[in-house]
Amino acid sequence: MDTLYTVLYDLSDWVLGLLAYIVDWTRLDFLSGLADWLVSEPVVVVVAVLLQALIYFVTLLLLGLCFIWMERKFLGRFMDRRGTQIGVLGFFQNFADGVKVVLKEHIVPKAADRGLFELAAFGILATSFMLLGCVPLSPQFYIIDVDLALLLGLAIFSFAPFSILVGGWASNNKYTLIGGMRAAAQLIALEIPLLLVVVSVVLMTGSLSFVGIVSWQQEHLWLAFPLFIGMLTFLVAGIGESERVPFDLPEAEAELVEGWQTEYGDVRWGLIMACDYLRAYIMCGLLTMMFLGGWDGPEFIWAEVWYLAKTFIVFFFFVWIRAAMVRIRTDQILMLGWKKLLPLAVVNLLVAVILKTAEVF
Amino acid sequence: MRLEERTYDKADHLRPTGYIWKSLKVTFKVLWRCTKNRPNTVLYPWERLVYPDNYRGRPGIILEKCIGCGKCAKICPNQCIEMIPIEIPELGKVKRPQVNVGRCMMCGNCAEDCPTNAMIVTPEFELATYNRMDMMYDPFKLQYSYKPGYEVNWGFALPSEMKAGGAKIYAKNDPLVHDTIVLEGPKCISCMRCAKVCPTKAIEMVETGELNPKNKKPIKHPKIDDSKCVVCEQCVEVCPKSALSVKEVL
Numbered sequence: 174m175d176t177l178y179t180v181l182y183d184l185s186d187w188v189l190g191l192l193a194y195i196v197d198w199t200r201l202d203f204l205s206g207l208a209d210w211l212v213s214e215p216v217v218v219v220v221a222v223l224l225q226a227l228i229y230f231v232t233l234l235l236l237g238l239c240f241i242w243m244e245r246k247f248l249g250r251f252m253d254r255r256g257t258q259i260g261v262l263g264f265f266q267n268f269a270d271g272v273k274v275v276l277k278e279h280i281v282p283k284a285a286d287r288g289l290f291e292l293a294a295f296g297i298l299a300t301s302f303m304l305l306g307c308v309p310l311s312p313q314f315y316i317i318d319v320d321l322a323l324l325l326g327l328a329i330f331s332f333a334p335f336s337i338l339v340g341g342w343a344s345n346n347k348y349t350l351i352g353g354m355r356a357a358a359q360l361i362a363l364e365i366p367l368l369l370v371v372v373s374v375v376l377m378t379g380s381l382s383f384v385g386i387v388s389w390q391q392e393h394l395w396l397a398f399p400l401f402i403g404m405l406t407f408l409v410a411g412i413g414e415s416e417r418v419p420f421d422l423p424e425a426e427a428e429l430v431e432g433w434q435t436e437y438g439d440v441r442w443g444l445i446m447a448c449d450y451l452r453a454y455i456m457c458g459l460l461t462m463m464f465l466g467g468w469d470g471p472e473f474i475w476a477e478v479w480y481l482a483k484t485f486i487v488f489f490f491f492v493w494i495r496a497a498m499v500r501i502r503t504d505q506i507l508m509l510g511w512k513k514l515l516p517l518a519v520v521n522l523l524v525a526v527i528l529k530t531a532e533v534f
Numbered sequence: 535m536r537l538e539e540r541t542y543d544k545a546d547h548l549r550p551t552g553y554i555w556k557s558l559k560v561t562f563k564v565l566w567r568c569t570k571n572r573p574n575t576v577l578y579p580w581e582r583l584v585y586p587d588n589y590r591g592r593p594g595i596i597l598e599k600c601i602g603c604g605k606c607a608k609i610c611p612n613q614c615i616e617m618i619p620i621e622i623p624e625l626g627k628v629k630r631p632q633v634n635v636g637r638c639m640m641c642g643n644c645a646e647d648c649p650t651n652a653m654i655v656t657p658e659f660e661l662a663t664y665n666r667m668d669m670m671y672d673p674f675k676l677q678y679s680y681k682p683g684y685e686v687n688w689g690f691a692l693p694s695e696m697k698a699g700g701a702k703i704y705a706k707n708d709p710l711v712h713d714t715i716v717l718e719g720p721k722c723i724s725c726m727r728c729a730k731v732c733p734t735k736a737i738e739m740v741e742t743g744e745l746n747p748k749n750k751k752p753i754k755h756p757k758i759d760d761s762k763c764v765v766c767e768q769c770v771e772v773c774p775k776s777a778l779s780v781k782e783v784l
Contacts, residue, residue, distance in 0.1 A: 234644045243691050247565070250564070250565050250568050250569055250573065251564055251565050252564070253564050253567075253573050253574045253575075254569050254574065254575045255573050255575045255577070290579050342772065399630065493558065493561065493562065493565075494558070496565075497554075497557040497558045497560070497561040498554070498557055
């Protein structure tokens with residue numbers, strides 16, 4: 174099967190071979206070793222991997238823009254207004270906003286811990302972009318496919334609140350600090366039900382890689398049917414993990430003035446905002462992979478399209494919930510995490526264990 | 535009732551059904567409605583709302599009706615109206631209102647108070663200009679083509695009649711029922727300034743029958759024709775001895 178990597182490997186092999194041929198044709202003495210070096214295995218691999226990373230990165234950033242556009246447009250309709258207006262259906266508003274934040278001045282508060290302040294923004298950007306690499310769009314279009322991809326993805330995902338806490342601390346501002354603290358508390362409350370649901374999925378499919386999970390669902394049935402409780406739990410916990418309304422305590426706009434991002438300006442803020450949507454996309458993607466069959470669907474169209482269509486439908490629910498509900502209190506979120514979602518996750522795990530031991534699948 | 539005893543029977547938003555299900559239902563209805571039809575937003579420069587018939591935009595003037603009484607300038611709460619001298623071919627040099635619409639708050643009091651309904655409220659509200667001088671609307675720029683409904687009319691009842699029972703509603707510019715100007719005879723020095731300044735020529739100097747003891751000429755006092763008077767109080771202001779005053783109709 175032609176994956177993205179093999180296609181790009183062939184391409185870079187061909188391009189580098191062409192370059193080597195041109196270098197040979199010049200017959201310059203000091204370039205004699207260069208042609209051999211160009212067509213050597215490590216160089217071709219490095220070029221292919223870089224190309225792959227670039228293509229994947231650009232694709233997913235554009236996808237992130239689509240998510241932002243979808244959110245703004247749908248929120249507009251939910252609130253009986255028009256949403257973005259620039260360009261075709263308002264799609265280019267995000268580009269205009271991007272240009273605007275790039276042109277802004279970079280300001281660091283005087284009393285801030287400058288090193289940590291910059292590092293925290295870098296930390297959340299890096300982890301979010303790393304996450305993109307962990308989630309494949311299809312068995313062909315991916316960047317890595319390790320056996321523990323699910324575990325790796327969730328591990329990277331849970332690194333972000335650490336950056337948020339550091340950033341909130343380094344900004345030297347009470348609002349940012351409260352935001353960071355809330356992020357940490359929220360993560361702990363919601364991470365455990367989330368992971369228990371993941372455990373049940375792993376138990377059913379017997380695989381920790383996305384390709385394995387999806388191919389199991391292609392063979393049997395979508396896990397949304399046997400593990401419906403798990404899907405709902407994952408949806409709620411996922412919204413909380415990606416810090417969206419009604420669980421957006423870390424950046425409560427009304428009380429904390431954007432929470433831990435208060436002191437971030439210019440392009441850092443823009444990228445952090447984009448990362449919020451990328452993380453929401455990751456959550457939608459995980460839910461699609463684990464419960465909705467990933468890229469499973471009739472084969473008259475590409476597998477990526479099936480996967481993205483399902484992801485967008487899940488994200489529509491995220492937006493709907495954002496439009497409908499109000500932010501809940503810190504104690505309520507902890508109550509929800511420990512007293513409601515955790516038992517539900519355990520029940521869900523029990524269902525998975527029963528189904529597995531009764532050898533239904 | 536104490537706070538602890540309070541029960542929330544009807545607070546639907548506190549129950550999961552109200553918090554989750556009902557709010558989802560309500561928002562989805564809005565989504566469906568404004569996707570099927572159109573959102574509530576009016577894209578202003580391209581579309582605009584239909585303004586009501588009695589919309590009060592910037593003030594306008596019908597210059598032929600204006601008598602230059604200056605009541606608009608007196609009533610204006612922001613003092614943005616000033617009577618400026620202008621040249622009109624038929625009348626010569628007269629004073630007519632000039633409005634600084636940059637300061638105008640579109641209350642329409644000038645049109646309310648105008649005795650001849652020369653001052654009107656227009657539906658015009660897009661008044662932005664590139665400099666402040668363009669905001670000064672001189673009487674000619676202030677003109678606006680009249681349509682019925684632009685003038686502001688109101689009625690009033692007299693308190694005395696209301697107390698007696700059977701109050702009658704009088705129109706805004708009733709020629710007979712309005713405040714009157716009264717003269718305190720002994721103060722008058724017959725300077726005739728009031729007669730000169732009156733915009734409706736309601737004041738006539740009439741002989742009182744007495745003779746000036748110094749030069750043996752007849753003494754003239756102003757006589758005010760109430761059916762012509764519009765109570766602009768210009769005579770009261772101009773009187774050097776404060777012999778004239780306004781008597782409120784009650």
